[in-house]
Amino acid sequence: MHIHFLDPFREGDSPVHSLDPRVKFILVVSFIFTTSLTPTGAWPVYLLLLSLVLSVEVGSGLGIGYVLKRALLALPFVLAAVPLVLTLPGDPLFTFTLGSLTVTITQPGVERFLSIAFKSWISVQAAILLASTTSFPDLLTAMRAVKIPSLLVSIFGLMWRYLFVLADEALRLLRARQARSGQTDRPGLKPGGSLSWRGRVAGGMAGSLFLRAFERSDRIYMAMVARGYDGEVRSTPLPALQPGSKLLLSASLLLFLVLLAAAILFWS
Amino acid sequence: MLYAPTPMHIPDGFLSIPVSLVMWCISLVVIGVAVRRVGRELGERQVPLMGVLAAAIFAGQMLNFTVAGGTSGHLMGAAIATILLGPWAAVLVLTTVVGVQALIFQDGGLVALGANIFNMGVVGVAVSYFVYQTVRKIAGGRTWGIFAGGFLAAWFSIVIASLAVALELALSGTSPANIAIPTMAGIHALIGIGEGLITLGALSFIYASRRDLLTSGQSNTANNLSVWVGGLVIAISLAVLAPLASAQPDGLEWVAEQRGFLDLAQNPVFNIIPDYVFPGISNEALATIIAGIIGALLVFSVAVGLAYARRRS
Numbered sequence: 364m365h366i367h368f369l370d371p372f373r374e375g376d377s378p379v380h381s382l383d384p385r386v387k388f389i390l391v392v393s394f395i396f397t398t399s400l401t402p403t404g405a406w407p408v409y410l411l412l413l414s415l416v417l418s419v420e421v422g423s424g425l426g427i428g429y430v431l432k433r434a435l436l437a438l439p440f441v442l443a444a445v446p447l448v449l450t451l452p453g454d455p456l457f458t459f460t461l462g463s464l465t466v467t468i469t470q471p472g473v474e475r476f477l478s479i480a481f482k483s484w485i486s487v488q489a490a491i492l493l494a495s496t497t498s499f500p501d502l503l504t505a506m507r508a509v510k511i512p513s514l515l516v517s518i519f520g521l522m523w524r525y526l527f528v529l530a531d532e533a534l535r536l537l538r539a540r541q542a543r544s545g546q547t548d549r550p551g552l553k554p555g556g557s558l559s560w561r562g563r564v565a566g567g568m569a570g571s572l573f574l575r576a577f578e579r580s581d582r583i584y585m586a587m588v589a590r591g592y593d594g595e596v597r598s599t600p601l602p603a604l605q606p607g608s609k610l611l612l613s614a615s616l617l618l619f620l621v622l623l624a625a626a627i628l629f630w631s
Numbered sequence: 632m633l634y635a636p637t638p639m640h641i642p643d644g645f646l647s648i649p650v651s652l653v654m655w656c657i658s659l660v661v662i663g664v665a666v667r668r669v670g671r672e673l674g675e676r677q678v679p680l681m682g683v684l685a686a687a688i689f690a691g692q693m694l695n696f697t698v699a700g701g702t703s704g705h706l707m708g709a710a711i712a713t714i715l716l717g718p719w720a721a722v723l724v725l726t727t728v729v730g731v732q733a734l735i736f737q738d739g740g741l742v743a744l745g746a747n748i749f750n751m752g753v754v755g756v757a758v759s760y761f762v763y764q765t766v767r768k769i770a771g772g773r774t775w776g777i778f779a780g781g782f783l784a785a786w787f788s789i790v791i792a793s794l795a796v797a798l799e800l801a802l803s804g805t806s807p808a809n810i811a812i813p814t815m816a817g818i819h820a821l822i823g824i825g826e827g828l829i830t831l832g833a834l835s836f837i838y839a840s841r842r843d844l845l846t847s848g849q850s851n852t853a854n855n856l857s858v859w860v861g862g863l864v865i866a867i868s869l870a871v872l873a874p875l876a877s878a879q880p881d882g883l884e885w886v887a888e889q890r891g892f893l894d895l896a897q898n899p900v901f902n903i904i905p906d907y908v909f910p911g912i913s914n915e916a917l918a919t920i921i922a923g924i925i926g927a928l929l930v931f932s933v934a935v936g937l938a939y940a941r942r943r944s
Contacts, residue, residue: 370735371736391741392742399643399647399742433737434737440642443645444645444805446806446810447806480644483642483643486642486643486644486740486741487642487643487740493734494734494735499735512666514666514677514678515662515723515727517678518677518678518682518685518723519731521678521681521682521686522682522685522728522731524682526690529683529686529690530686530689533691533694534693537694558828559828561697562696562829563835564696564832565695565696565828565832566830566831566833567832567833568694569694569706570833570835570836570837570840571840572691573687573833574836574840574841574844575687576683576686576687577680577715577844579683580676580679580680580684583679584675584680587679594674594675
């Protein structure tokens with residue numbers, strides 16, 4: 364079994380796929396930025412942002428279902444904002460008693476909570492769109508274009524290249540442990556050993572994974588040197604932006620700005 | 632699902648823009664220093680070593696072990712990376728890991744990425760380094776220092792980083808401080824044990840097969856004094872700030888006062904973490920700070936005392 368299913372990139376020939384990765388990257392980041400800046404309770408603006416991201420999902424050929432399913436991944440964190448419902452001062456929406464406690468749910472609390480949940484839901488969808496329609500080398504190009512240090516970009520690139528190799532290695536370690544019944548999925552059957560023993564086994568696996576990675580990095584370095592690597596990170600110059608991409612970029616940024624201005628004017 | 636997100640990665644929408652930007656600035660400065668320092672130490676080996684080790688940390692986060700009742704222990708990896716690579720290289724490795732998690736797997740947001748890098752890459756690494764080096768100094772070259780230091784570094788890195796997460800959420804008005812901080816600290820005090828056990832296991836494996844990785848490279852601690860001090864400052868200030876923030880009479884306590892059931896709030900539900908107020912001091916904020924410092928000193932002196940007792944025997 365290989366771990367390629369980890370890669371979220373979905374091949375396609377939609378206009379979203381073929382959009383310049385730099386433009387896509389900047390647009391997604393500024394979209395998330397806009398969403399974050401939109402004040403609490405600006406529901407019409409939220410709906411506009413949502414419809415924007417949904418229409419791009421449809422246009423990308425990924426399908427809304429695919430994106431929404433992946434978006435569930437970020438859901439558990441919403442729990443962190445739940446207490447707001449109870450603690451934000453304001454008009455009580457309703458009150459109920461829980462044992463000896465009186466719990467009051469306030470209206471601003473609910474509004475703030477729903478805003479946070481909605482915002483993070485929209486933002487995650489935008490990020491999924493970026494990752495699913497852009498291949499990793501294209502993302503690296505975009506990172507270079509926004510002036511992330513080239514050294515960091517090449518570390519990113521090398522990590523991605525070996526991520527699947529090492530993830531496969533981790534899978535093999537997990538399978539070997541399972542074969543030796545260190546862990547079982549069958550209910551009622553206790554996994555072997557005490558907690559600290561199980562921790563030590565998992566730790567041994569991690570330790571051997573790191574040692575193999577160390578040795579592998581040595582071999583990679585030798586291979587790179589043999590091919591003329593001298594510590595300098597060289598990359599091809601970035602091609603100029605197409606006029607169409609430029610137009611799209613500035614039009615979208617303007618749209619975000621207008622949305623944001625409207626949201627701040629009317630709802631803050 | 633093999634790839635399980637940890638409750639440590641903040642998604643977009645949860646942090647206010649000022650908090651996000653400040654965290655980005657701090658992280659960028661630290662990354663900049665790290666790139667320079669690591670470049671000087673490793674030279675041209677830097678790219679392959681950092682890249683492959685970041686991939687290893689990422690893959691290592693898939694390794695889990697059952698704890699109890701369907702929960703499992705995972706590895707975050709800040710402590711093990713710091714111990715094996717030194718603090719600056721660990722910053723770069725964790726930045727890469729957290730960056731790829733956000734960019735590709737939506738584990739943590741893009742605008743919130745600066746804060747996530749700060750929590751795991753800066754706080755996690757600095758605290759790990761501080762704890763590990765301190766315990767090793769106390770152990771005075773004995774082997775148990777590596778293991779005790781590794782376990783404690785892992786535990787503290789997780790707990791202090793979770794305090795940073797809770798404080799950022801509280802500052803953004805996303806989560807009331809008096810609930811978020813005790814909850815995050817409580818959950819991560821448990822998660823930290825899992826992290827500590829895996830780190831301990833990994834260290835004992837590496838100690839058995841490649842002892843040189845753990846015993847060499849300890850001589851240049853003087854170079855990293857700033858990291859040691861940074862870790863100390865971060866650990867102490869977060870340990871003080873967190874209870875201070877959670878003792879402010881906002882959130883639940885505000886509601887409690889308004890409704891006049893402050894007495895009721897003394898019941899066990901809200902008493903999981905007491906109020907951190909020191910008796911006999913009327914100024915609440917001052918009392919909280921003093922209580923925080925005393926708590927931190929207590930924990931630290933117990934740890935040091937235990938270490939000395941073991942050293943003598």
